Amino acid sequence: MxxxxxxxxxxxxxxxxxxxxxxxxxxxxxxxxxxxxxxxxxxxxxxxxxxxxxxxxxxxxxxxxxxxxxxxxxxxxxxxxxxxxxxxxxxxxPKSEDEQSDMDLLDALDALTPNEKSLIVLRFFEDLKIEEVATVLGENVNTAKTKLYRTLKKLRLEIGEGI
Missing domain, CATH: 1.10.1740.10 (RNA polymerase sigma factor, region 2, helix turn helix motif)
Structure with a gap:
């Protein structure tokens, strides 16, 4: 080419x-x-x-x-x-109670490190496969999976504390 x-x-x-x-x-x-x-x-x-x-x-x-x-x-x-x-x-x-849960998520996302945020944004907001996320971030697939799991756990704890 x-x-x-x-x-x-x-x-x-x-x-x-x-x-x-x-x-x-x-x-x-x-x-x-x-x-x-x-x-x-x-x-x-x-x-x-x-x-x-x-x-x-x-x-x-x-x-x-x-x-x-x-x-x-x-x-x-x-x-x-x-x-x-x-x-x-x-x-x-927030304008309503439903929007409050969105605010908790946005606040929790802002609390993440740039690399953690990259994992979440690429995987869930841009709907990339975990293999593609790993490639974008320059990591092997298993490392990306582990970091994604750890980041999701951190998000759940962060959102849970806000409730």
């Missing part, structure tokens, strides 16, 4: 899945502007390193790894400095 063919496939993949990419970045950044910056930076990194994509069938996990690592790097650089726009702030104000 030529570099131009690979470039066209990556470009099509990025356009077709732009909402999923934004959702992942937003789950880390908690604001629209930073999430869009992360997606843009990730696309730039992906296009610059297109030669590192050995097999096109792994394009999704290859790009998700770039996206997750870019998000985590941003968080580390800015050490929890998150700007909340009004839309997000409204999302944190």
């Amino acid at each position: 030529t570099k131009n063919e690979k470039f066209e496939l990556v470009e099509r993949f990025l356009i077709e899945n732009q909402n999923a990419h934004y959702r992942i970045a937003y789950s880390y950044m908690k604001n629209k502007e930073n999430a869009l910056d992360i997606v843009q930076d990730s696309i730039l990194k992906a296009l610059k390193s297109i030669d590192s994509l050995d097999e096109v069938k792994y394009m999704k996990t290859w790009f998700y790894r770039i996206l997750v690592n870019t998000s985590i790097d941003f968080i580390r650089k800015h050490q929890r400095m998150t700007v909340m726009d009004g839309e997000i702030l409204d999302g944190y104000l």
